[in-house]
Amino acid sequence: MNQLQRAKLIMTRLDEKYPNPPIPLYHTNTYTLLVAVLLSAQSTDKKVNEITPELFKRGDNAKDLYNLGQKGIYECIKQLGLAKTKSKNIYNLSKSIAREFNNIVPKGFEILESFPGVGHKTASVVMAQAFGEPSFPVDTHIHRLAQRWGLTSGKSVKQTEVDLKRIFPKDQWNKLHLQIIFYGREYCSARGCNGTKCELCKELFPSRKKGILCKKA
Missing domain, CATH: 1.10.1670.10 (Helix-hairpin-Helix base-excision DNA repair enzymes (C-terminal))
Structure with missing residues (x-):
């Protein structure tokens, strides 16, 4: 063969x-998928799915999580590995999306990979599962x-x-x-x-x- x-x-x-x-990570929209995939680095999907429902109750869009603040984000995700780094990255990418992209996750590998904590794999998942782009x-x-x-x-x-x-x-x-x-x-x-x-x-x-x-x- x-x-x-x-x-x-x-x-x-x-x-x-x-x-x-199905997409194994809990999410409600493109933004929450982006955040969930970022959180899954060096963490299991099961563990991420345990903490994201509460996080997304606090904010299911970039503006709300930016307003929640880095400390607020950290309190929701502190059970995960690399929580301090992840909370900082989520805060900063949320700031960029809220201020520079009218609170809408932009489409494109290059722009997604420019956000803090978003590597090629994370961008590829979002492009594939949120935007339907072959990845x-x-x-x-x-x-x-x-x-x-x-x-x-x-x-x-x-x-x-x-x-x-x-x-x-x-x-x-x-x-x-x-x-x-x-x-x-x-x-x-x-x-x-x-x-x-x-x-x-x-x-x-x-x-x-x-x-x-x-x-x-």
């Missing part, structure tokens, strides 16, 4: 398991599975993104991003599989005996 054949099989199996994958955000799950499935060298997250965009149809990127995340959590986790245990790894590489040592992002 060559790489393109594996890609076709992967899409088929993921469509069977996750035909309509392929690569998180640790996707980076790991792409290596196990023989779709990338795994040298970097950037290279993994390039490789996946080359292999998969553009109109499938946004859905595949979510599908792979869900599959990685449920069946092909860091400790639960090494490229030889989950059903998809075994179907893709039935003769593989040795586990895959994944390169970290």
